[in-house]
Amino acid sequence: MSDLARRDELAANLDAVRRRIEAAATAVGRDPDEVTLVAVTKFFPASDVRLLAELGVTDVGENRHQEAQDKAAACADLDLRWHFIGGLQSNKAAAVASYADVVESVDRRKLVAPLNRGAHERSHEIEVLLQVSLDPPGREGRAGADAEDLDDLARAVEEAGMLRLRGLMAVAPLGEDPSAAYDRLSRIRADFVAARPSADLLSAGMSADLEAAVKAGATHVRLGTAVLGPRPRN
Ligand SMILES: *Cc1c(COP(=O)(O)O)cnc(C)c1O
Numbered sequence: 001m002s003d004l005a006r007r008d009e010l011a012a013n014l015d016a017v018r019r020r021i022e023a024a025a026t027a028v029g030r031d032p033d034e035v036t037l038v039a040v041t042k043f044f045p046a047s048d049v050r051l052l053a054e055l056g057v058t059d060v061g062e063n064r065h066q067e068a069q070d071k072a073a074a075c076a077d078l079d080l081r082w083h084f085i086g087g088l089q090s091n092k093a094a095a096v097a098s099y100a101d102v103v104e105s106v107d108r109r110k111l112v113a114p115l116n117r118g119a120h121e122r123s124h125e126i127e128v129l130l131q132v133s134l135d136p137p138g139r140e141g142r143a144g145a146d147a148e149d150l151d152d153l154a155r156a157v158e159e160a161g162m163l164r165l166r167g168l169m170a171v172a173p174l175g176e177d178p179s180a181a182y183d184r185l186s187r188i189r190a191d192f193v194a195a196r197p198s199a200d201l202l203s204a205g206m207s208a209d210l211e212a213a214v215k216a217g218a219t220h221v222r223l224g225t226a227v228l229g230p231r232p233r234n
Pocket residue numbers: 040042063085086171205206207208222223224225226
């Protein structure tokens with residue numbers, strides 16, 4: 001596909017998701033400007049990131065370190081905020097902090113020291129969201145901290161020095177009505193924010209369920225397929 005045709009396709013997709021966000025926010029009496037679109041560009045080339053930036057996208061999300069690092073380097077001339085949204089290994093965390101502006105997937109204490117070290121090396125504060133699990137306990141491959149461990153994890157992040165705790169992130173479990181999962185998230189978040197009013201960001205909602213997430217108070221929706229189309233490989 002030519003760059004121009006791809007640009008038109010991305011522009012049309014962005015229009016459609018911006019309309020969805022606006023309708024979802026308006027329907028529950030929220031200001032659509034409270035909801036930031038994070039375009040999830042995993043599996044898509046840096047050329048798409050460039051087109052999205054031209055089309056007004058300010059925030060991009062990636063879930064794998066090597067791919068994220070390469071794309072962030074290829075797009076270093078653009079004024080973008082890079083969100084790391086994937087499962088994070090502690091031996092990669094310092095490297096992730098060398099390009100990510102926001103790390104959304106902090107779900108255990110072990111990640112805090114290396115992220116903080118990476119932020120120090122870069123002399124750049126990193127924003128952190130704690131990923132909370134909405135899965136039933138014991139589910140295979142479960143990512144995210146248990147709700148009851150969030151306070152402890154939040155304290156570790158706040159004490160680190162170069163990390164700024166901004167809020168929570170979650171993924172709706174497969175096979176459950178996302179509205180029910182996001183209702184639980186909304187209650188977890190209310191408790192969390194009551195203790196830390198400045199950590200009031202909530203990253204929730206993907207292409208299929210952004211409406212339910214906006215209803216539950218999401219400030220960031222992470223949209224891949226709805227913006228970029230079906231992923232080429234996965
Ligand atoms: C891939 C991914 C998304 C985007 O998913 P879509 O369904 O393509 O919108 C959102 N969040 C996370 C954590 C992801 O890995």
